[in-house]
Amino acid sequence: MATLTLRKGDAGSLICLLAAKWSKIAPEVAYGDKLLLELEDGTIHFQSTPIAKFLSQKKGSAFQMIPKKAGDELDSIMIFAEKMMASPELVPAFLAAIEGKFMGEFLLGEFCLADVVVFALVKTFTPDLSAHPTLTAWYTTVLEMVKDDVAAFDKPAKEVYEMSPNAETPVYITTPIYYVNGEPHIGHVYTTLLADIATRYYKMKGTAGAYLLTGNDEHGQKVQQTAEAKGMTPKAMCDEISETFKDCFKVFNLQYDRFIRTTDDDHIHAAQTLWKKLADAGLIYKGEHDGWYCVSDETFVPDSSLGIRTLPDGTEERYSLESGHPCIAIKEVNYMFKLSEYGDRLAEYYEANPDVIVPEFRRKEIIKFLRGGLKDLSLSRPMSRISWAVPVPGDEEHGMYVWIDALTNYLTGAGYPDKLDTNKLWPATMHVLGKDIARFHCVYWPAFLLGAGLELPHKLVVHGWWTKDGMKISKSLGNAFDPYEAATRYGLDPLRFFLCRESNSSIDGDFSHNAMVDRLNIDLANDLGNLVNRVVSTALNPGRVVPAAGDVPEAEELIAALNALPGTVDHHMGEVNIQGALVAIWEVIGQTNAFIQDAEPWKLKAADQQARKEAIMYVATEAVRIVGTLLLPVMPETMARLLNEQLNVPAELMRVDLLKFAQLESGRALGDNTDILFDKLVDRQAAIRAGLVINDKVDDTSTCRRKAIAAEQVACKHYIYRKREKGLVNIEGTLDLTVTASECKVVLSISGNRTKKEEPSRFENLSVDGGLVVELNEEYPEGAAVAPKKAKKAAKQEGPSKKELKRQARAARKAKEAALAEEMAKVDVEEKKE
Numbered sequence: 127m128a129t130l131t132l133r134k135g136d137a138g139s140l141i142c143l144l145a146a147k148w149s150k151i152a153p154e155v156a157y158g159d160k161l162l163l164e165l166e167d168g169t170i171h172f173q174s175t176p177i178a179k180f181l182s183q184k185k186g187s188a189f190q191m192i193p194k195k196a197g198d199e200l201d202s203i204m205i206f207a208e209k210m211m212a213s214p215e216l217v218p219a220f221l222a223a224i225e226g227k228f229m230g231e232f233l234l235g236e237f238c239l240a241d242v243v244v245f246a247l248v249k250t251f252t253p254d255l256s257a258h259p260t261l262t263a264w265y266t267t268v269l270e271m272v273k274d275d276v277a278a279f280d281k282p283a284k285e286v287y288e289m290s291p292n293a294e295t296p297v298y299i300t301t302p303i304y305y306v307n308g309e310p311h312i313g314h315v316y317t318t319l320l321a322d323i324a325t326r327y328y329k330m331k332g333t334a335g336a337y338l339l340t341g342n343d344e345h346g347q348k349v350q351q352t353a354e355a356k357g358m359t360p361k362a363m364c365d366e367i368s369e370t371f372k373d374c375f376k377v378f379n380l381q382y383d384r385f386i387r388t389t390d391d392d393h394i395h396a397a398q399t400l401w402k403k404l405a406d407a408g409l410i411y412k413g414e415h416d417g418w419y420c421v422s423d424e425t426f427v428p429d430s431s432l433g434i435r436t437l438p439d440g441t442e443e444r445y446s447l448e449s450g451h452p453c454i455a456i457k458e459v460n461y462m463f464k465l466s467e468y469g470d471r472l473a474e475y476y477e478a479n480p481d482v483i484v485p486e487f488r489r490k491e492i493i494k495f496l497r498g499g500l501k502d503l504s505l506s507r508p509m510s511r512i513s514w515a516v517p518v519p520g521d522e523e524h525g526m527y528v529w530i531d532a533l534t535n536y537l538t539g540a541g542y543p544d545k546l547d548t549n550k551l552w553p554a555t556m557h558v559l560g561k562d563i564a565r566f567h568c569v570y571w572p573a574f575l576l577g578a579g580l581e582l583p584h585k586l587v588v589h590g591w592w593t594k595d596g597m598k599i600s601k602s603l604g605n606a607f608d609p610y611e612a613a614t615r616y617g618l619d620p621l622r623f624f625l626c627r628e629s630n631s632s633i634d635g636d637f638s639h640n641a642m643v644d645r646l647n648i649d650l651a652n653d654l655g656n657l658v659n660r661v662v663s664t665a666l667n668p669g670r671v672v673p674a675a676g677d678v679p680e681a682e683e684l685i686a687a688l689n690a691l692p693g694t695v696d697h698h699m700g701e702v703n704i705q706g707a708l709v710a711i712w713e714v715i716g717q718t719n720a721f722i723q724d725a726e727p728w729k730l731k732a733a734d735q736q737a738r739k740e741a742i743m744y745v746a747t748e749a750v751r752i753v754g755t756l757l758l759p760v761m762p763e764t765m766a767r768l769l770n771e772q773l774n775v776p777a778e779l780m781r782v783d784l785l786k787f788a789q790l791e792s793g794r795a796l797g798d799n800t801d802i803l804f805d806k807l808v809d810r811q812a813a814i815r816a817g818l819v820i821n822d823k824v825d826d827t828s829t830c831r832r833k834a835i836a837a838e839q840v841a842c843k844h845y846i847y848r849k850r851e852k853g854l855v856n857i858e859g860t861l862d863l864t865v866t867a868s869e870c871k872v873v874l875s876i877s878g879n880r881t882k883k884e885e886p887s888r889f890e891n892l893s894v895d896g897g898l899v900v901e902l903n904e905e906y907p908e909g910a911a912v913a914p915k916k917a918k919k920a921a922k923q924e925g926p927s928k929k930e931l932k933r934q935a936r937a938a939r940k941a942k943e944a945a946l947a948e949e950m951a952k953v954d955v956e957e958k959k960e
């Protein structure tokens with residue numbers, strides 16, 4: 127069975143999976159998320175589709191209409207494709223058939239399922255497209271759109287990673303230091319969480335240990351202004367706010383070895399020493415900085431936040447997009463750093479060392495930026511304007527501009543200048559940071575280090591941002607989500623798990639209640655929680671000791687997976703790819719659950735079956751210990767409870783580098799605690815989504831869950847398909863889903879206008895995956911039916927025209943490109959602080 131994590135409703139991903147499956151490439155592809163679909167060969171029913179219809183209607187077609195059975199357009203494409211797989215000789219006819227009109231029809235509007243499947247087929251069967259010009263053009267377009275998917279498919283099926291050797295010096299991990307101009311928020315928690323998990327992991331590996339540095343970035347104009355407005359000194363305000371950060375980190379169980387503050391004496395000494403080094407090397411000179419200054423806001427406004435408006439007298443005025451206040455062009459004397467000397471040098475370095483910046487696309491962005499040429503960098507501001515700054519050594523008139531001060535904190539934490547060699551923390555093993563500050567860390571910071579003759583950090587891990595319900599989190603949208611509230615509501619460890627499972631360094635994570643509850647109920651309570659419960663409860667282990675090990679031939683594959691898991695997790699940890707580690711761990715959890723399900727130890731009651739039952743439960747117990755140990759950094763409190771209080775694992779086994787199957791001694795007493803690890807969040811909708819509602823009661827058998835998910839998929843797809851169908855306008859739909867032990871029933875109610883010509887519903891009594899019944903209640907209000915022509919016209923008027931759709935698609939593509947470009951250009955040197 128191949129499993130794939132898909133974005134909910136992302137049929138394209140499913141098709142891609144199939145393509146991967148057919149072409150025997152990487153059957154396990156981890157995608158964006160949210161819905162786990164388990165595909166078993168031969169379990170899905172199909173019906174006709176536009177492709178099949180088109181092909182079958184062609185004169186002398188080699189294709190037959192697939193009989194209407196059940197399912198939706200997606201399913202039908204799948205059966206069509208599977209047919210093709212079975213009869214590859216049909217492929218040339220297929221390609222010839224789609225060349226021309228058909229493709230045009232499909233490509234006018236949005237990027238649709240058919241595109242993906244055809245793409246997959248083309249990729250699989252016809253690498254040479256030269257005989258098909260339309261197809262070639264289309265293929266190029268689609269290829270561009272799905273290039274990330276393709277890249278994922280091109281990866282080898284499954285890599286086996288050896289555990290990396292233990293470091294000889296402590297693993298030194300840092301977070302950015304956080305501004306003190308606001309309360310800690312989810313972004314701060316998230317970055318620190320990633321670093322905390324990596325540090326905890328390395329503390330469980332080998333003897334050299336690990337060291338985590340986090341803290342606050344306290345200098346700058348905004349801090350000075352906010353403190354003045356509050357009638358406080360900047361230092362007093364920083365003292366107060368840094369305490370709120372420390373409290374916050376305590377609440378989230380974020381452990382650090384030092385909480386650095388840029389007002390710390392040793393840091394001021396370090397920043398000034400680094401400055402002197404750069405000045406002595408001839409890399410700092412006095413120059414003129416010119417830019418747009420906003421007098422009312424007392425700040426330079428970067429180009430990206432600058433607007434131009436025409437005044438009543440016809441002249442143009444620059445103004446701050448943020449405050450609306452006018453700006454004037456001014457020049458001031460600053461100390462400048464010869465950054466321009468480092469562009470090619472750093473680009474070459476990142477080209478020669480492709481592992482330094484993670485993820486890969488950020489590395490490419492940075493190289494492109496470096497190759498574009500660098501300008502010298504302003505490093506100071508006049509103290510007359512910003513007095514809350516580290517003084518420039520030898521020139522009290524100037525204060526250090528935040529980035530040289532702030533970035534130096536990583537060196538201070540390592541003992542620079544006096545204890546740098548003895549502490550053995552430099553070069554840093556990894557800096558963890560958000561994408562907003564990638565350029566500072568990947569361009570300016572290494573340039574400073576090279577200038578001062580210091581070694582470069584080994585790794586720069588750049589992560590995405592958090593959004594809420596699909597929207598950017600921002601104060602003006604009022605959709606910031608409170609991490610404290612989330613932790614109280616869902617539990618701290620489930621929240622830590624969620625934040626890592628739902629995001630990685632390539633994508634932004636999205637927080638939604640539904641997604642959170644699904645992760646809690648499905649991944650934690652069901653998959654992991656039930657497995658643990660089987661191992662620790664008296665039902666299958668009445669003696670409550672580690673069961674006797676024995677021979678279980680069918681466990682061979684699982685045992686191999688358990689032994690390979692620490693290497694895989696270690697590989698992902700090396701890139702702070704916690705999501706990758708979790709996906710790998712859950713794969714093995716799923717494998718263990720399937721193993722128990724198949725072995726059915728609960729049926730082994732006879733005396734002569736006890737040895738086998740124990741041997742099965744030994745495998746399960748070891749699986750729980752191994753995954754529990756690997757999960758300790760992510761969910762420290764819950765996993766410590768599991769390992770110490772429930773499994774009673776000896777302390778010396780809690781080493782990730784030594785982790786392997788069959789280390790627990792049979793007969794050793796388990797702990798007394800048999801509590802449920804994760805409470806399910808019984809929110810009716812969530813329970814339904816998770817397939818936990820049986821006869822209106824919450825139940826959690828995994829079969830029902832799977833059915834429910836499948837049913838919901840089917841029903842949702844029908845609804846969407848329906849909505850798009852010609853002649854149906856203004857449809858509203860509701861979905862009600864119930865699951866019984868033998869049946870999963872989905873009632874989809876649709877109301878709205880319909881044409882008289884509407885075919886009888888194809889959604890009645892759908893049977894999916896055996897025993898699954900999908901019903902459709904369609905209600906059309908009296909008099910709402912409209913004649914076909916009218917309906918068409920109405921549809922035309924109601925919905926956007928094809929032209930408009932095309933325009934929208936173009937605009938969306940452009941916006942996406944612009945957003946990408948903006949991301950790189952977004953944070954100009956001055957933007958964040960001034």
Ligand code: MSP
Pocket residue numbers: 301302303304305306312313314316317343532533534535558559560561562563590591592593599958
């Ligand atoms: N002080 C600078 C960093 C100097 S490091 C030498 C700074 N501080 S910050 O308070 O703005 O925090 C920046 C970090 O917070 C980001 O790089 C990112 O790690 C994190 N996040 C802030 N908002 C975020 C989200 N919405 N989502 C995820 N993380 C984000 O920049």
